[in-house]
Amino acid sequence: MAKHPVFNTGLLAAGVALALNAQASEPAQVNFYNWSDYIAEDTLAKFTQATGIAVTYDVFDSNEVLEAKLLAGNTGFDVVVPTGDFMGRQIQAGAFLPLDKSRLSHYDNLDPRIMALLEEKDPGNQYGIPYLWGTTGIGYNVDKVKEALGEDAPVDSWDLVMKPENLEKLSQCGVAFLDAPTEIFAAALNYQGLDPNSTNAADYNGPATELMMQLRPHITYFHSSKYINDLANGDICVAVGWSGDILQARDRADEADRGVKVAYRIPKEGALMWVDMLTIPKDAKHPDNAHALIDYLLKPEVIGDISNYVAYANPNKNANEFVDDDILNDPGIYPSQEVADKLYTAKLLPQKVNRVITRAWTRVKTGK
Ligand code: N2P
Numbered sequence: 532m533a534k535h536p537v538f539n540t541g542l543l544a545a546g547v548a549l550a551l552n553a554q555a556s557e558p559a560q561v562n563f564y565n566w567s568d569y570i571a572e573d574t575l576a577k578f579t580q581a582t583g584i585a586v587t588y589d590v591f592d593s594n595e596v597l598e599a600k601l602l603a604g605n606t607g608f609d610v611v612v613p614t615g616d617f618m619g620r621q622i623q624a625g626a627f628l629p630l631d632k633s634r635l636s637h638y639d640n641l642d643p644r645i646m647a648l649l650e651e652k653d654p655g656n657q658y659g660i661p662y663l664w665g666t667t668g669i670g671y672n673v674d675k676v677k678e679a680l681g682e683d684a685p686v687d688s689w690d691l692v693m694k695p696e697n698l699e700k701l702s703q704c705g706v707a708f709l710d711a712p713t714e715i716f717a718a719a720l721n722y723q724g725l726d727p728n729s730t731n732a733a734d735y736n737g738p739a740t741e742l743m744m745q746l747r748p749h750i751t752y753f754h755s756s757k758y759i760n761d762l763a764n765g766d767i768c769v770a771v772g773w774s775g776d777i778l779q780a781r782d783r784a785d786e787a788d789r790g791v792k793v794a795y796r797i798p799k800e801g802a803l804m805w806v807d808m809l810t811i812p813k814d815a816k817h818p819d820n821a822h823a824l825i826d827y828l829l830k831p832e833v834i835g836d837i838s839n840y841v842a843y844a845n846p847n848k849n850a851n852e853f854v855d856d857d858i859l860n861d862p863g864i865y866p867s868q869e870v871a872d873k874l875y876t877a878k879l880l881p882q883k884v885n886r887v888i889t890r891a892w893t894r895v896k897t898g899k
Contacts, residue, residue, distance in 0.1 A: 557816070557817045557818075557819050557820055558817070559582075559583050559584045559585060559820070560584065560585050560586075560587070560817055560820065561584050561585070561586055561587070561609045561610065561817050561820035561821055561823070561824050562586075562587045562589075562607055562608045562609045562610075562816075562817070563575070563586055563587070563588050563589070563608070563609065563610045563824060564589050564590070564591060564597070564600075564606070564608040564610070564611045564612070565588065565589075565590055565591075565610075565611075565612050566590060566591065566592060566612055566807065567590040567591070567592050567756045568756065568759060568775075568776060568779060568841060569590075569612075569663070569775075569807075569841055569843070570837055570840070570841065571836045571837045571839070571840035571841070572840065574828075574833065574836065574837060575588060577833075578824060578827050581827065582820075582823055582827070584820045584823060584824070586824070589608075592754075592755040592756040593710060593711065593755055594613060594614050594617045594711070594713075595712070597611060597612075597613055597617070598613070598617055598621065601613075601621055601624075601626045601812060602621075602624060602626065604814060605814060606812050606814075607816075608812055608815065609811060609812070609815040609816065609817045609818065609820060609821040609824075610809055610810070610811060610815075610821045610824055610825060611810055611811075611812055612662055612807050612808060612809060612810070613659075613807070613808055613810060614805050614806070614807050614808070614877075615649060615652050615653075615659070615661075615805060615806045615807070615808055615876070615877070616652060616713070616805070616876075616877035616878065616879060616880075618652055618653065618658070618659050618808045618810060619651070619652030619653065619879040620879060620882075620885070621810075622652070622653055622657075622658050622659075625813065626810075626812060626813060627658045627659075627810045627811055627812060627813055628658075628811040628812070628813050628815060628818055629657045629658060630657065630658060630659075630660065630811070630822070630825075631822060634819070634822040634823075634826065635660070635822060635825060635826045635829060636826055637826055637829035637830050637831075638660075638826075638829060640829055640830075640831055640847045640848060640849045640850070641660070641661065641829070641846055641847065641848070642846050642847070642848040643848075645661055645664075645806065645846040646661075646846075648806075648876070649661060649806065649808075651878070651879070652879060653808075658808075658810055659808035659809065659810050660808065660809040660810075660825050660828075660829065661806045661807070661808055661809075661846040662806075662807045662808060662809050662828065662834075662845075662846075663775070663806075663807055663834075663837070663838070663841070663843035663844065663845050663846075664804065664805060664806040664807065664843065664844050664845075664846060665773050665774040665775050665804070665805065665843045665844065665864075666773075666774045666797050666802045666803060666804050666805075666863075666866070666874060667709070667711075667714050667718065667771070667772070667773055667774075667802055667803040667805070668771075668772075668774060668777075668795060668796055668797045668798060668802045668863075669686070669689075669691060669692060669769065669770070669771055669772075669795070669796050669798060670758070670762055670769070670770040670771075670772050670776075670777030670780060670781075670793060670794070670795050671686060671691070671768060671769045671770075671793070671794060671796075672704065672762065672765060672767075672768040672769070672791060672792065672793060673792040673793070673794050674790075674792060675704045675765070675768035676691075676701065676704075676768055676769065678704075679700045679701050679703060679704060679768065680697060680700055680701070684697075685697070686794070686796055687796055687798060687799050688798050688799055688800065689718065689721075689722045689798045689800050691769070691798075692706070692708075692746070692769060692771055693718075693719065693722045693742065693746065695745045695746055695749065698746050698749040698750070699748075699749045701749070701768060701769050702748075702749035702750070702751065704767070704768035704769075705751045705761065705766055705767030705768055705769070706749060706750050706751045706767060706768070706769050706770075707750070707751060707752055707753075707754060707757070707758040707761065707762075707767050707769070707770040707771070707772065708750050708752075708753050708770075708771045709753070709754075709755045709771055709772055709773070710753040710754055710755050710896075711755055712888050712889060712891075712892035713877060713880075713885075713888055714803055714805075714877075715743070715771065715892075716735060716739050716743075716888055716891070716892070717803050717875070717877060718771070718802070718803065719738075719739040719742050719743060720734060720735075720738075720739050721800060721801055721802075721875065722742070722800060723738050723739070723742065725738065725739070727803070727875050727877075728875070728877065728878040728880065729884075730880060730881060730884050732883075732884065732887045735884075735887050735888055735891045736887065736891055739891070740891045740894060740895060743895040744894075744895065744898070747895060747896075747898055748898075751767060753896055755772075756776070758770040758772050758776070758777075758780070759776050759777075759779055759780045759783070760780070760783070762777065762780035762781075762784070762791075762793050763779075763780040763781075763783035763784040763787065763791065763793065764784075764787075764791065765784075765789075765791045774795055774797075774842070774843065774863050774864060775841050775842040775843035775864070777793065777795040777863075778795055778842035778861070778863060778864065779841065779842055780793045781793040781794065781795065782842070795863040796863070797862075797863065797866060797870055797873075797874070799873070800873070801873035801874060801875055802873070802874055802875075803874070803875060803876070803877060804871075804874035804875070804876055805876065805877065806846065809825045809828065811825075829847065831847050831849040831850040831852070831853055832850075832853045834847045834850050834853075835847070835850040835851070835852070835853025835854045836853065838850070838854050838858055838864075839853075839854060839855050839858055842858060842861070842863075842864055843864065844864050844865050
């Protein structure tokens with residue numbers, strides 16, 4: 532008789548262990564929602580090969596679209612990639628799981644200067660791991676811009692696209708602006724000598740909207756991913772867009788070898804620098820695998836390869852030996868100190884200001 536309790540306890544313990552295991556081990560699956568044109572061709576296949584975890588991959592091209600999903604909940608995603616300032620407000624809304632850094636064995640590769648910068652949005656770096664960073668500037672078709680504006684076309688200045696008389700001439704060959712309200716308004720404010728992070732509603736409703744209203748008749752479309760192929764094919768001649776996307780357009784044009792020459796410039800008046808963040812939604816179904824994917828992306832050779840493929844800089848201090856020289860030396864990707872000093876970042880704005888921006892953007896897009 533004395534043995535029975537022991538026997539039973541043993542069985543019970545085994546049962547509990549089984550149940551715990553079943554709970555702890557997720558199906559070998561992770562759902563990743565990333566920006567379009569923002570990963571190397573073989574990254575995910577190699578991750579699956581290395582870990583046995585299958586990846587369902589889906590893409591977006593707008594922080595607003597991602598935010599709407601995150602705030603509604605039940606996204607079905609395990610890893611999502613908001614830009615730093617959006618992540619900041621989403622952290623405040625309780626949208627993410629805190630990271631378990633003990634599961635991120637490659638964490639120490641991150642550049643401490645970038646981590647310090649991110650603390651403003653994510654105190655203690657609890658929720659986000661930087662993925663890639665870039666700038667919002669001007670991509671253009673070298674020959675067509677010369678044709679439209681002459682040899683002295685101000686390709687190093689926001690004058691190129693923010694002087695209505697210039698944009699009017701460029702509209703003949705096609706003009707794209709990002710559909711990214713916070714970024715375009717920041718550029719318009721900065722161009723007008725105002726604070727790109729203004730918290731004054733009157734700045735958005737007044738000068739920034741007025742300028743955009745003057746420009747809008749000459750803007751062919753607002754879209755945040757279509758411009759890559761359109762620039763590469765010569766279907767548009769200017770895009771206010773993201774650095775790496777424009778450089779991908781340049782590379783696609785070079786490969787096609789049909790005489791289209793694309794260039795990217797960070798205008799001399801300064802531009803927005805942003806960092807996109809790997810985060811785990813609070814209701815993620817596969818948090819362990821989410822950590823495994825993020826840890827994989829922290830490997831210097833993995834993120835180095837991604838930078839080579841997408842032409843965006845990475846925050847990994849040990850990755851440079853895996854990054855091609857033409858990427859490391861491209862001033863549109865890794866700007867010189869002089870240019871870097873002119874860059875600004877997006878601060879966390881009060882919700883009230885975000886609502887002003889959303890409404891003003893609707894007016895700009897509809898022209899009303
Ligand atoms: C990738 C664009 C990502 C930059 N196509 C947006 N922060």
